[in-house]
Amino acid sequence: MTADVSRDGVVLIGCGRLGSAMLEGWLATGAVAGSDLIILSPSEKPAAEAARGRGARINPPLDALRQAKTVVLAVKPAMWRDALTPLVSYLNHEVIIVSVMAGVRSEDVFNVSGRPVARVMPTTAVAQAQGVAAIWSDDAWALETAKALFEPVADVAPLDDEALMDAATAVAGSAPAFIYAFVQGLADAGVAQGLSPEAAARLARGALRSAGAGLETGEGLDALIARIASPGGTTRAGLDAMADGGDLTRAAETAVSAAVARARSL
Numbered sequence: 001m002t003a004d005v006s007r008d009g010v011v012l013i014g015c016g017r018l019g020s021a022m023l024e025g026w027l028a029t030g031a032v033a034g035s036d037l038i039i040l041s042p043s044e045k046p047a048a049e050a051a052r053g054r055g056a057r058i059n060p061p062l063d064a065l066r067q068a069k070t071v072v073l074a075v076k077p078a079m080w081r082d083a084l085t086p087l088v089s090y091l092n093h094e095v096i097i098v099s100v101m102a103g104v105r106s107e108d109v110f111n112v113s114g115r116p117v118a119r120v121m122p123t124t125a126v127a128q129a130q131g132v133a134a135i136w137s138d139d140a141w142a143l144e145t146a147k148a149l150f151e152p153v154a155d156v157a158p159l160d161d162e163a164l165m166d167a168a169t170a171v172a173g174s175a176p177a178f179i180y181a182f183v184q185g186l187a188d189a190g191v192a193q194g195l196s197p198e199a200a201a202r203l204a205r206g207a208l209r210s211a212g213a214g215l216e217t218g219e220g221l222d223a224l225i226a227r228i229a230s231p232g233g234t235t236r237a238g239l240d241a242m243a244d245g246g247d248l249t250r251a252a253e254t255a256v257s258a259a260v261a262r263a264r265s266l
């Protein structure tokens with residue numbers, strides 16, 4: 001069963017970094033037509049203005065929400081009750097709430113909205129239809145609705161349990177920043193070896209792009225590593241040095257467990 005969100009009214013609450021990225025991806029792929037979108041945003045945003053040009057309504061009178069089938073909640077976790085509560089009486093009973101917020105339990109959103117909730121944890125690369133999105137709901141229709149909304153813009157990974165959402169947030173949502181930080185570290189190490197900062201930054205960014213291109217082959221990570229690291233070669237020497245003493249594993253584990261702990265404390 002596939003939910004046909006393209007004909008449903010989609011309300012986006014919050015048009016910040018992630019809200020804008022989702023808008024861009026949906027409009028670029030046609031996953032949601034501009035005329036099916038309502039955007040609620042306290043301030044003017046370029047992505048919302050671009051969507052307006054495609055027929056989206058920005059901050060219309062709240063009666064317009066009665067046509068909505070899906071409400072995507074994309075405000076900061078500390079803000080969501082204030083954002084959602086005044087809207088609930090305008091929502092029809094079949095509405096699905098899709099929350100992309102880190103660390104906010106679906107039960108809490110259900111208790112305020114009284115509507116089925118799906119949780120999705122996407123990356124901002126949904127803007128380029130290259131995102132990844134962990135997804136969970138205990139309601140089958142909410143799950144299908146969220147999948148239909150995100151499959152055109154992300155690789156969607158369903159989770160078995162909502163409790164795994166925090167781990168998925170760390171491994172997918174936060175991880176691009178972890179990887180950028182590592183690549184920055186590589187560039188700094190290149191400078192320590194005599195490269196100019198410009199050359200090191202350019203080479204490190206290029207390495208990240210090349211790593212991304214490797215993923216496009218569909219091969220597993222071990223196979224991709226094996227392609228580059230020939231026995232006794234320079235890459236193998238670097239990999240062995242990273243593995244020695246477990247520093248790399250420890251850095252990854254520390255980053256993921258700190259992100260999970262932070263999500264649980266929100």
Ligand SMILES: NC(=O)c1ccc[n+]([C@@H]2O[C@H](COP(=O)([O-])OP(=O)(O)OC[C@H]3O[C@@H](n4cnc5c(N)ncnc54)[C@H](OP(=O)(O)O)[C@@H]3O)[C@@H](O)[C@H]2O)c1
Pocket residue numbers: 013014015016017018019040041042043044074075076077079082083084100101102103121122123124173
């Ligand atoms: N950024 C990411 O990579 C990412 C990834 C996964 C999940 N998330 C989740 O996505 C959510 C949003 O994150 P973000 O990075 O996009 O934050 P953000 O850039 O701060 O965006 C939040 C937006 O919410 C708007 N807002 C505040 N009160 C509102 C209200 N009452 N009605 C409608 N909009 C309201 C703000 O508007 P103003 O700008 O006008 O104040 C702001 O633009 C968070 O819960 C976060 O956990 C983010």
